[in-house]
Structure formats: C-alpha cells, structure tokens
Amino acid sequence: MAKRTSSRPTPRPFLKWAGGKRALMDDIMQRIPDGPIELFVEPFLGGGAVFLDLARQGRIKRAILNDRNPELVHTWRTVQREPDALIEAVQQWAVDSETYYHVRDELEPAALSPIDRAARVLWLNRTCFNGLYRKNRKGKFNVPFGKYKRVNLADAENIRAVSAALRDVTIHDFDFESIMLMAGRDAVVYCDPPYVPVSKTSSFNNYDGLPFGMPEQARLAEAFSALEEQGAFGILSNSWTEETLELYERHGLFIDQVFARRNINSKAGKRGPVPEVMVTTRPWQTAAPRVANIR
Numbered sequence: 001m002a003k004r005t006s007s008r009p010t011p012r013p014f015l016k017w018a019g020g021k022r023a024l025m026d027d028i029m030q031r032i033p034d035g036p037i038e039l040f041v042e043p044f045l046g047g048g049a050v051f052l053d054l055a056r057q058g059r060i061k062r063a064i065l066n067d068r069n070p071e072l073v074h075t076w077r078t079v080q081r082e083p084d085a086l087i088e089a090v091q092q093w094a095v096d097s098e099t100y101y102h103v104r105d106e107l108e109p110a111a112l113s114p115i116d117r118a119a120r121v122l123w124l125n126r127t128c129f130n131g132l133y134r135k136n137r138k139g140k141f142n143v144p145f146g147k148y149k150r151v152n153l154a155d156a157e158n159i160r161a162v163s164a165a166l167r168d169v170t171i172h173d174f175d176f177e178s179i180m181l182m183a184g185r186d187a188v189v190y191c192d193p194p195y196v197p198v199s200k201t202s203s204f205n206n207y208d209g210l211p212f213g214m215p216e217q218a219r220l221a222e223a224f225s226a227l228e229e230q231g232a233f234g235i236l237s238n239s240w241t242e243e244t245l246e247l248y249e250r251h252g253l254f255i256d257q258v259f260a261r262r263n264i265n266s267k268a269g270k271r272g273p274v275p276e277v278m279v280t281t282r283p284w285q286t287a288a289p290r291v292a293n294i295r
C-alpha cells in the first residue's frame with residue numbers, strides 16, 4: 001500500500017454504518033503501536049473507519065478485512081475491483097420514494113448483475129433513513145426512505161481512493177473467529193463487534209438479521225484473549241455494561257473507559273456521550289494504570 005502524498009485523495013468511509021468509529025478514532029489510534037503495521041486485521045468491518053484511517057496514514061502493509069454481511073462484503077470487493085463501474089451504476093435510479101421502495105423491495109440482489117448488486121447497496125445506504133442497515137426476520141432490508149433534500153450518491157474521488165487503499169487487501173465474509181486465527185506475529189487486530197445491549201430495547205445490534213447474543217460475545221472474548229498467545233496485538237470496542245466487563249476482566253485483559261458520541265439513536269435527546277469499554281491485549285501506555293477500576 002503506497003504512502004500518502006499531498007496530491008493524492010485520502011480514503012474515507014463510503015458507507016454510513018451503524019457503529020461507525022469516528023467518535024472514538026483518537027482513543028483507538030492512541031492504543032495502536034506506532035509505526036508500520038505488517039498485517040492489519042478487522043474482523044467486523046462495517047464501514048471500515050479504522051482501516052481507512054490507518055490506510056490514510058500510509059501505515060498498513062497488508063490487511064485482512066471481514067464482515068459476515070455478504071451484501072456489505074460484495075460492495076467492498078466491488079469498490080476494490082471495479083470502482084468506476086460502480087460509480088456509474090449507482091446513478092441509474094432516480095432518488096424519490098417510489099423508486100426507493102421499488103429498488104428496496106423488488107430488486108432481488110441475487111438476480112442483479114454483480115455491479116448492480118453493489119450499486120443497490122450503496123444507493124440504498126445513501127437514500128435510506130439514517131444510513132441504517134437493518135433486516136426483518138425474513139432477511140429483507142426494511143429501512144424506510146430517508147427523504148433527504150440532497151443526496152450525494154457516490155463521491156467518485158473517494159471511491160477511487162478507497163479502491164487504491166484496498167490494493168493489497170483480502171476481504172472475507174466469514175464469522176469473526178476464523179479470521180482472528182489468521183492473526184499471527186506482529187498483526188494488529190481491531191474488533192468492533194455488535195455491542196452488548198445496554199438495555200433490552202435500547203441498543204441497535206442487529207446488522208444482518210442474524211443474532212449476536214451473549215454466546216457470540218463470550219466466543220469473541222475467548223478469541224480476543226488468545227491473540228496475545230498468537231503474537232498479535234488486539235484492541236476491541238464494546239458497550240460499558242456489567243456483562244461486558246465480566247467477559248473481559250475474566251481474561252485479565254486491559255480495560256479502559258472511553259466516551260463516544262453515538263448518533264444511531266433516533267431520539268435527539270439520547271445522542272449524548274456514552275461510556276464504552278476499550279480493551280487491549282497488552283498495556284498500551286507504560287505510564288497509565290493498567291486495569292482501570294472505574295465501575
């Protein structure tokens with residue numbers, strides 16, 4: 001992956017994705033060891049904000065990206081391989097409510113050409129309410145029309161910049177566990193899973209109609225704590241709940257409290273800073289107390 005030069009456009013997320021990490025980027029970057037990264041692994045890719053920030057800094061030599069959502073992964077791969085065809089295809093549908101529900105409900109992804117299938121994901125992401133990705137029990141994307149006055153369907157320069165950042169990158173659509181096993185010596189692994197809900201109704205953590213409940217959270221905590229033995233450095237975000245703390249304290253990992261401004265809650269009053277956990281497999285700063293006792 002080439003180093004950034006001043007004339008080269010810098011890659012930014014091309015999708016709005018629930019749990020996008022902009023609000024926590026400084027906290028994340030502080031914890032990642034300085035210098036070039038031999039292998040960067042992101043098992044829960046989503047909009048890929050952390051990968052793209054590191055790519056923008058020119059620090060990644062090789063990367064493995066992954067998300068269990070096949071539509072999302074297909075779109076990333078299309079950006080990687082055919083950015084110009086995608087930029088053209090996303091302009092094909094008029095932005096109005098009638099077209100929105102036609103594209104959403106009547107265009108079956110499997111029946112579309114590979115380019116149109118990715119264009120549909122990008123188009124729906126830009127035109128739907130709040131950039132949410134949510135499916136109903138039947139596996140159908142069910143977010144309503146966003147009614148935006150102006151929609152930028154594709155920032156062509158950015159999509160080309162993301163495509164360039166993906167040159168030496170492998171993108172999978174597996175479950176996170178097999179991906180984490182690929183992280184050997186000198187790998188940096190950033191995990192941003194669906195969060196442990198802070199209450200029964202409050203949290204948005206259903207990205208693809210498949211559950212990510214406590215058994216998956218426990219499986220993740222095991223895989224995460226194994227990274228140290230694999231020789232990799234791990235960093236993980238999750239919600240600040242008793243359950244999360246129990247999962248990670250049990251493994252003797254390094255836990256800090258950080259604050260993020262979340263905007264996935266549709267009630268404006270609930271968008272203030274919320275505490276989250278940030279876990280690392282090793283101490284990330286020699287001067288800091290290691291396990292913060294802040295409950």
Ligand SMILES: C[S@@+](CC[C@H](N)C(=O)[O-])C[C@H]1O[C@@H](n2cnc3c(N)ncnc32)[C@H](O)[C@@H]1O
Pocket residue numbers: 017018019020021043044045046047048049050066067068069174175176177192193194195207208212
């Ligand atoms: C919090 S989001 C990641 C957001 C991302 N960090 C960003 O900046 O946009 C969590 C992602 O995990 C994916 N996911 C859910 N279950 C998974 C699993 N078992 N294995 C891999 N990915 C999974 C979801 O599809 C979703 O995109």
